């Protein structure tokens with residue numbers, strides 16, 4: 288990463304330089320010299336700590352940590368203003384800039400001005416068209432069948448399953464197979480594939496860099512830094528092997544890698560360079576699985592805790608899929624209620640929980656806070672998704688009907704943003720939604736999901752969010768092969784745990 292002498296990414300702007308009336312923006316009490324607003328916060332849970340602050344401080348607030356001051360936005364009206372593409376653009380903020388050593392100018396981490404962003408976007412966007420998605424569907428089914436075989440074995444042995452671990456195997460295999468024709472063999476391994484370990488290592492390191500004073504990073508993170516260098520080298524090697532195997536074998540099944548290697552820009556005829564292909568492959572392997580894995584895990588948690596929602600979802604799967612041995616591509620999009628469950632889970636726990644926006648020119652945020660050109664703010668998505676003015680006083684309650692078509696139409700635009708916004712919003716949105724809806728449908732159709740009544744939701748943070756330690760007991764539905772009566776499991780609705788909630792209204 289290009290760094291300035293103080294250890295911060297080149298061009299990093301602390302809020303004092305961009306917000307002329309910064310003093311008017313509330314901040315937490317008890318600011319400590321040098322350290323800043325760090326009282327009561329843990330380096331392991333920066334997001335959840337910030338969510339708690341948000342509740343106290345209101346829709347726009349600021350925090351200072353180790354000489355860096357950040358402005359956070361979560362009120363619906365302010366966030367909608369930041370979504371105005373005429374006045375604001377993506378900001379490659381600290382969290383993302385920390386990933387540049389891994390992902391370089393790949394799609395996710397590219398600066399807006401880097402020509403490789405537009406080039407890669409134009410070359411790769413057709414890889415997410417409806418037609419391309421329909422081509423991925425059978426491969427997604429194959430991978431889901433491996434998950435099901437794994438869960439069947441656990442069920443036969445009366446064992447619970449490690450939900451985030453298994454969802455990570457599933458989503459890694461899915462993006463590896465559909466994107467790059469590769470098989471990491473995750474379901475055949477007792478421990479995570481070393482690629483996953485290295486990737487989690489780099490994400491965790493990037494997050495730690497956010498919470499350690501930049502000037503002290505070389506000392507405090509010396510060992511972690513060495514480990515991170517080794518992790519990046521491993522990721523690079525894995526990707527280089529994958530690319531050279533494809534170059535030797537010739538084109539695959541028209542996947543993303545074929546596009547990266549073979550497709551020229553439709554207008555300029557330009558192609559992605561070998562170094563950029565490497566960055567894009569890493570980007571897609573990382574961005575394409577960790578977030579979807581979290582989304583599936585949270586959805587399974589909520590389904591296991593809300594038998595009435597699980598019963599409705601399952602009844603829909605039985606109705607739409609009927610006796611078909613495997614669902615067709617079109618039958619997945621017709622699972623409207625399952626999709627609402629997913630949306631509601633992404634509302635409460637958007638697994639990529641923040642994105643940053645910068646002013647294209649001097650402007651006034653929401654008509655209230657002046658910003659200079661280049662000034663930026665972080666949109667705190669889990670709080671935007673709990674804004675009581677948008678979602679009502681019970682915003683912390685899980686209720687998939689918030690995503691009924693009429694309810695969606697009645698809400699202000701730009702208030703549900705799990706996939707970011709504008710030109711730099713998630714290119715893999717449809718991919719993730721199709722994969723996750725398909726897998727939820729398959730699991731609901733086959734199993735009752737028994738929760739551990741003692742489990743209370745704890746959320747791990749490593750740039751993305753994941754329910755920590757979530758285990759479920761899958762039980763094959765009693766009648767027939769895969770289908771069964773649409774009867775809710777007689778699971779007791781456990782009491783909501785307030786103790787673990789980052790904010791008062793965020794129910795378990």
Ligand code: HEM
Nearest residue numbers: 394395574575578579582639642706707711713714715719
């Ligand atoms: C539930 C799953 C997912 C969530 C919640 C999610 C979330 C996001 C968000 C919030 C952004 C914008 C970040 C920003 O503004 O800085 C983003 C961008 C991106 N996502 Fe996703 N994502 C998901 C799945 C995927 C998948 C499956 C893929 C690939 C197959 C993917 C690839 C990307 C890429 C390449 C970008 C950068 C796009 C650009 O700047 O042009 N994501 N994602």
